Ligand SMILES: Nc1ncnc2c1ncn2[C@@H]1O[C@H](COP(=O)(O)OP(=O)(O)O)[C@@H](O)[C@H]1O
């Protein structure tokens with residue numbers, strides 16, 4: 055059993071390639087380009103019927119020179135990957151919106167998850183026109199969503215500790 | 228009496244019990260969370276964290292206790308080893324069964340979880356999945372063929388190609404194929420036309436990967452679970468355009484599956500999914516259960532160890548107190564009172580100890596009181612009392628001892644006799660006198676001896692051994708009295724008796740001898756021839772003179788031996804002196820007698836005749852001591868003296884004679900001490916006797932230059948009966 059993600063096995067990794075905001079129908083949407091690398095352990099668990107969830111956290115901050123930054127809005131998205139043994143397909147579910155997508159191969163899963171488009175974030179009314187905001191986003195594998203018996207090990211395993219750095223950019227209406 | 232109580236810090240039970248309860252609760256929740264992950268699943272990691280922190284706190288508590296114990300052991304603190312023994316016993320009792328239960332539980336859990344899985348069940352599930360897949364495959368292939376046929380027919384190609392295809396054409400196709408939904412798309416996946424049994428306006432379109440596959444020229448067929456609960460067969464086929472340069476189209480169809488087959492396939496899929504998940508989680512579950520169990524084990528162990536420390540501390544605390552209390556009692560501190568904390572046998576022991584120390588303290592107080600009492604008695608005793616230990620070290624000495632010996636013995640306590648003798652030369656004779664008695668085999672002894680200090684003292688000393696606890700002697704006690712005065716008195720009394728007898732026996736025949744000698748002389752002086760008359764005359768004269776001398780001597784004896792009966796009346800000492808001095812002036816014209824009388828001198832209660840005798844004797848002695856060659860001067864003075872609360876009349880008689888010779892200086896006032904050829908040695912003895920009868924003092928000493936000085940002090944208050952009585956003795 056793999057405890058701490060041995061030297062030979064490459065660790066799981068997520069990095070945010072690019073993130074953009076777009077406004078559709080007065081709602082700020084997020085486009086996200088990710089580079090995902092999965093450890094074989096994770097794929098094996100997935101194919102064994104373990105659902106894997108990715109959490110996307112987004113924060114809008116207003117920088118303040120005189121004090122800590124003020125948080126303006128915060129968004130959350132959550133994607134679940136599960137394996138369907140009957141059709142031998144993968145199911146990608148957006149937990150927040152309920153959108154589901156069947157994908158014939160794991161590569162398709164990586165592609166689908168790597169190009170997330172139009173994730174609704176916040177209403178335009180939260181922001182003042184002309185003001186500069188700081189946006190930050192992070193994607194991570196949610197260990198707490200795994201079955202309880204897996205969690206303690208997952209916390210100590212490099213295979214399961216998949217989390218991107220915070221990706222920041224400026225945002226202006 | 229201030230009683231000091233032993234303070235004690237006791238480990239607090241409540242916080243540890245609270246912590247224990249918390250850990251127990253989290254462990255219960257954890258065991259639930261491991262089993263079914265829905266109820267407490269979300270808390271699982273938090274529970275583990277709380278547990279780990281709790282256990283670390285427990286570990287710190289135990290480590291602290293252990294450190295204390297090690298320190299106590301190293302310092303050899305009382306009760307530490309007992310604590311260790313109790314600790315090892317309790318821990319041993321608790322740890323072994325818990326560990327055994329743990330080992331077996333872990334094995335049982337492993338076996339139990341393994342028992343969930345069966346190869347045959349596994350195979351059956353996979354087979355049924357394959358069966359379902361095969362059944363569905365059949366349907367899928369059917370659907371694909373239908374769609375390929377439709378696509379080959381080039382829908383709408385008759386009237387203006389694919390571009391002209393309308394929803395109504397597709398409706399006909401859909402009915403022919405038996406599909407639920409059919410749509411025509413361009414090669415980018417945009418909808419051109421659609422037909423559906425469902426009321427939904429937006430048709431379900433294939434995802435990007437499917438379009439990609441089609442672009443590669445491969446048709447797609449697959450199961451789609453995304454539409455509600457039912458499975459659908461999704462088919463997408465390329466429609467190859469006929470005309471040159473015409474675009475490729477995609478025909479997309481969704482086919483429903485027979486409801487029964489749908490249900491069965493889904494059930495099989497669900498069961499297999501659950502089963503494979505379980506298989507995958509098998510080791511993790513085992514580990515998880517083992518971890519929970521390990522946490523339980525550690526919790527039980529730590530709790531047991533901590534309780535072992537706690538109870539060992541509680542048990543050993545009174546014992547340690549007792550040990551310390553006993554030690555302080557042994558060191559002589561009887562003020563220790565131990566806290567009585569329990570009502571068991573230990574509590575009884577502690578309270579017994581307290582009673583014991585109280586009793587001892589009371590007994591010690593009594594001893595101290597008795598000691599003080601004995602000390603007071605000793606200090607008021609006129610006899611000197613010394614105690615020595617076996618090494619002849621001076622242990623105690625009372626005030627009278629110092630007084631009699633004439634040295635302060637307080638500084639000599641703790642020294643032995645040799646050191647004391649070396650320190651005080653006066654005590655050398657004392658030490659020499661008692662030393663042999665200390666080594667004597669007889670337990671009691673008595674000895675009279677003289678010591679020589681400022682004056683000669685005769686001591687009567689008695690001694691005995693001090694008995695020890697086992698009868699062995701532990702030292703000596705020596706009691707002594709200054710009996711100089713007593714001996715003096717006895718001697719004086721003896722001399723008085725001798726004098727009285729002498730006077731009586733000798734005085735009587737003297738008168739007849741004298742008369743006989745005078746008659747001899749009268750009768751034969753004329754009858755004898757002249758050559759013999761002269762001889763007779765000389766002989767009888769000698770007899771008469773010698774008898775006269777003897778008479779004076781006998782009178783002096785009588786005077787000395789006379790019973791003391793003074794008739795006191797107010798007397799002017801100056802007058803009396805003047806009378807006496809006049810007599811001597813006429814008798815000894817060669818001697819110059821100077822007088823200086825104090826006119827303030829009051830009348831003195833005294834016996835005039837006796838006082839005259841005193842003055843006669845003193846002046847006679849002075850004149851007898853005067854040298855014949857030089858100018859003889861006699862100086863007589865009187866003074867009125869006030870000392871403290873008493874008043875005296877002082878008479879001083881100074882001469883410039885030979886002075887008192889050293890060999891008789893010490894006992895010049897004793898009878899028969901004389902260095903004169905015809906002296907009786909009674910003069911000063913009588914003087915002393917008379918002066919003392921008047922309650923006064925007389926002193927005779929040599930002057931610095933030449934000659935002697937006699938000083939008489941007589942009290943001006945009436946002579947009391949007491950002093951008169953004492954003078955008799
Ligand atoms: N003033 C004095 N000067 C010198 N010696 C004295 C004087 N008074 C007394 N003595 C000495 O004391 C001795 C005792 O005196 P006392 O008792 O009067 O006896 P006595 O005169 O018969 O010898 C004398 O023998 C003499 O040596």
Ligand SMILES: [Mg+2]
Nearest residue numbers: 847848910911
């Ligand atoms: Mg004389």
